Amino acid sequence: MKTKFTQILKQRYYLLFFFSLLVQQMHAQQQITITGKVASATGEPIPFANVVIKNTKNGAVTDFDGRYKITAASNQTLIFSSQGYKTIEIAINNATTVDATLAEDAMKLDEIVVVGYGSQQKKDLTGAVSLVKAGEIQKRQVTTVADGLQGLVTGVKVRGGGRPGQEANIEIRGLKNLQNTNPLYVIDGVITSANRDFNPNDIETIQVLKDASAAAIYGSRAANGVIIITTKKGKKGPLKVEASVKSSITTMPRYDLMGTEEFAKLNNQAYDNAGYPRQNLNMAVNTDWQDAVFQTGMINDYNVSVSGGGENSTFFMSGNYFDNKGTVVGTDFDRISFRVNASGTKGIFSIGENIAISNSKTDEMSGNPIIDVYRMTPTIPLYDAANPGGYGYGKQGVADTFGTNPLAIADFSNAINENFRIRGNVWSELKLASWLKYRFNFGYETSFDSYKFLRKIGNWTLNQPVDPSIIDQNKGRSETMLFENTLNFKKQFGKHDLTILVGQTFQKDKYEQIYGTKRNIPINSGTGQYYQVLNQGDSPVVGGFINEASLASYLGRLEYNYDNRYLFNAVLRRDGSSRFSDENKWGNFPSVSAGWRVNNESFFKSEFIKDLKLRASYGELGSGNIGNYEYKSFVNNFGQIVLGTGQTLYPSATQVKLSNSQLRWEKLKQTNLGLDLGVLNNDLRFTADYFIARTEDVLFGFPILLTTGNDGGNPISNAATVENKGIELELAYSKKINEFSFNASVNFTKVNNKLVSLGNGQNENIVGNTMTRAGSPVGMWYVLQTDGLFQNQAEIANYKNADGKVIMPGAVPGDIRFKDVNGDGQITSDDKAIVGSPWPEFEMGLNAGAEYKGFDFSMNWIASHGATVYDGFRSVVDRFDDNSNYRAGIQPWTPENPNTDFPRVTKGSTLNSRGDSDRFLENGDFIRLKYIGFGYNLPERILNKSGIARARLTLSAQNIITITKYKGLDPEFSNGNIFERGVDNGAFPNLRTYSFGVEFSF
């Protein structure tokens, strides 16, 4: 790996040399030459500040020391500006040295927000848009952008996990549809997904468009919100080189499980209680499966970037190598990526490109070791030469379990995914007039995907048939092309400020794959390893398919600002999608929003309140987030049948999967009311939003009746109406006192989800232990209720319904008493009731940071309150009717130990272990220190002679403190099933991560 890195550095060096030739030099005119230094109020130099001669286009940019040099006429005036500082003007007055001191801009409202096909100043926003500092994400050790957003933005919920290459799920403002909650990502104008192929270090800005009016310009794809990412650009000035290295170690949280001695006691008890002969346990073995499978993970993240620019062109290049050795044996992820962003202008014409190339490779986790480690009993040895393949696993009468040996699976079943991706765009702009701009953008993304699976011979579970060696490979290619034509009109008429955008876009997506499988792959006698190619083996199966989709859109936006007091914004988008039938292809999606900047009213005079803005918006968004050909029915001709005396194969073909031909756009209608307030010289800022998001005609494949005989997935229908109402609050304070600066912010999100109605004439939908019923939130817990334990036979005999019928005559003292909710004298599925919600009542984030001289500190806490979750771990280890390891220290009911809530353990009955009761529901509240970090910038006096402009050391940790009562591995788990969001069934936990980083720039 080290050599790989050196290679990258070498390649980098040549590129750097090449590009340095391109950097243009500036030529000044023969007037007087002025030099000077631009510094902040505290005396720190401000690099990259703009120095422009008033009423001209001529200017210069300060260097790292804040120094500039410019040639101007002696009577001209210089304008000094830099983002985050107030702009000042200084007349030259024949001076050859003009120093400028810029005051920090307390308003902090001049931040530019990219809103899609344009940008706005933050103060002019009328919709709900959040801005995330890229630095906050880059501080953390994350694989994808999504991981880094947790806790930073109101209304944005992130759930990830620590598997190498695992991609986190994002949910913006609740569950608005039932397909996919992930938002639309727009990276440099390319509509895409910010998956693990994307290097988060390249990010310059992130904005999260949350409400319909903000996201409306992206129309049909924006219903889940939009995350707009721009990548770093070069800046005018000398070449700047930045390098960083960050290394982290990661560790798994652990279950507290029994060793052999304790295990044997309870296992025997379970058999005794069932009246079964005890197992002949292997007491000589005491395997700690967690020790065998979990390991300390390692993440290395290397970044180098070079940027620069001249008068008319800028460039930015970066290279990244990211390597993550997993915390579970046999897992690994690595990524190598390069980026080149460049732009240039000549006259009214400008052109630019952003392109990233990446290759990422994942050694995928096979099976689920998170579950295996507790399904395997400590009496099973890791290795057992008597088994095919040599690994230990269950044995009837000795260790009766179908638990799978995770080491064996990691050895015998190996899957590798590799993706080579090119993503980028080329744009050009024509400034037809000072008020009219035409822009053409061509976005392109392609990915070459390769999947390789090798099944070696060997067993991992009891009674498993001996499978032959199998190789399964596929090669796929995805391609997305995006064409966008936009015209931008921007003009001021007195106090009226008008911006109009019209445009037209077309996107085409294509994915094709070929695959092949063969069996009985031999071992190469030369290497002793299995062949990894499809040339070998027998029984070939090959196949391939192509999926295509296209989307055509027209869009228009009007922004109107009257006197910086009244803001108005309207968007109309018309989308046509290939995913719907002819009569339903097109949908129109309008939105309007308005803002009132109260503090700019003449009647409003307050020294205390610096900023006050009220916002309101309403918008409709369409969504067509479904498979490519869902509205059509197809004939499956894969099957064959055997017939005839020769027992030969004959073709078979039929419709297997049903479909709805009348699918139409899913429609999200969202209303947003917002308030922005800044007081105490804007040191204290408060933002509040209230929203109602109602999604109609939700596209979803609800289970249809089994009697339809449908197979191959539930047909999509416009099934339901879902409503989310929520409040988002953010309070932020920042203050600078001399050399000490301090900031803190608290964000609060509360979302109430409700299923308004379920289509298809259905009233409810049960998935696992959840009930989705009109009028209540999606996926409520729907289970039997436990009511303590029977202490003796009399209690069982007396547990009767109103008619005197003994409700649980088969129970034994120590068994769970279930509530007979419908009073029919027996415990059946009819006794299930809604007992809890998997939805948190609210979620919070706390961010705080401080800086003093070269030191800085920051931390992020997240908290979730009110969710009830299903502990899949406990539903396995506490059941006892199916052998597994058990939680250390449990005290089950026995006649001698009646004062416990843990029922009698028995191998013979599923009564106590039934998974559809509230026994395994737990409080999912938690508070977590998501991130804590310290940084130190080496003082200039040390660096002076080294030629290094900046050097920084960082030390940080993630997920190191978690306060929770949850008994599973990690309360911040994710479950991709929308109805079973609260079920923790072997989810890969978030890892404790300790990182050390070094950053240089020169």
Added chain:
Amino acid sequence: MKKIIITTVVFLGLFFTSSCENELDLNSPNDITVDQYWKTESDAQAGVNSIYAMFYKDGLWARWIYFRLDLTSDEGFSNSPWTELADWTRFNYINYNFWEGNAVTWRDTYKAVFRCNQVLANVPNITFQNEDDKKKILAQAKFFRALHYYYAGILWENIPLVLDPSTPADLPQQRNVTEVWAQVEKDLNEAFADLPVSWSGDQTGRPDKGAAKAFLAKVYMQQHKWAEAKGALEYLITGPGAKYNLVANYRDNFTDVNENNIESVFEIQFGDQRKGGTGEDQNAAVSSNRSQFFAPRGIGWSDGQARFWLVNAFKQEKNKDGNLDARLRYTLYYPGLLADFGDKTYGKNWEWGNDEAWFRKGSRDYYRNNEDYYNQVNYRLVRYADILLRYAEVLNELGNTAGAYQYVDLVRARSNMNTLAVAHPEIGNDHDKFLERLKTERVLELAGESVRWEDLKRWGDLNTQASVDKIALRDPDFKNFTVGKNQRLPIPQVDVDNNPNLDQHAEY
């Protein structure tokens, strides 16, 4: 200059507009759509063939239905460490949606029905060169719809009857089991009319007139319509369809070496050519998984095994030569197999419990020492020995006990057993004694062939506590059996919950 640019922009805009709107019509390049299908004879042929492919699905005759028919009966049981799976063979039904135990068999039944209904709805509109070919295709679809509804009637009794191609929003009406039987009779009678007397060699495995009559006999007998059953059976024994006989070698009914033989009335054709799963994938298998699930521990999953009373039942009566009934040898693996007949168990000496036994029929130990998911041995769903014993039963029920003997004797003679009158003179012409003996005869001949559950139901042995208690002596799982409830399975709750026209059985 400006004009040129603007013109270009406008032109480009219009170009994209017109071209991209056409691009919105995308067809899948991968498959033919349903409305493009059902146009030709070969479409019809492949369509009806797809019904046969349902035998290879795990809910039906590839796997799980044997758990319902063989293991739930007193012939078998499950000692699986997968407790829920085992519970579903011993009347511990807790989660009615349990996929492997209930829902998948229900779903696959209707999946098969959907295929039948597609053929029945679409094929009549296709022009055939020879109208007879079309009739044969429709008759096959009717035969299979009847077959699947027959077993569904046995398992769940009151079920919805779906007779048209499914649509996603269907809410079919539940029917009483008598209506189900009526539909099965109707389909079989119509199928009988158009099915051929026999198929050419390359089409062997398709149902013929004899198969239709055999299933008619089964459905009549379940309703105790003895006279109708007699008529149906006579077609195969003495009537125009009397082309059957018993194979000399009993074992030829359970291996792949003499398939579709003269004893076979209807046989599921399995093969091992395709090594895929039981789903709808490109390489979907055409095999049975039964032996992988029923083979002894260490050889297969051993999720199902035979009750030991079967071994003793065989040993009650010696054959004409004073030796053990050879049917025992080919029916079961049991501790004495090596001593009694010289056979090892998959090449191993007995290493399992002294009171344990496993089903041997359909297993492949005659040429290999393990099992897998690709068993190619055809499953004889109805064979002539079953027909003969049924005929004897029907005659006995109709009062002709004396006439029934010869048919039992035919079956006994093949296994070198004495005639019934010689071996069991106490029976005489006593209806009840004859029936009682016939129950044993059916076990000895047909154990492990998925007929026991319907036999127990037909005989009323599941209807009284006294008779269930008797069964429980052989199979303690029947201690869990609730009379009036467990003779049928609960309907998968998801369908009950989502279909207002479908009720769960009141007892569940």
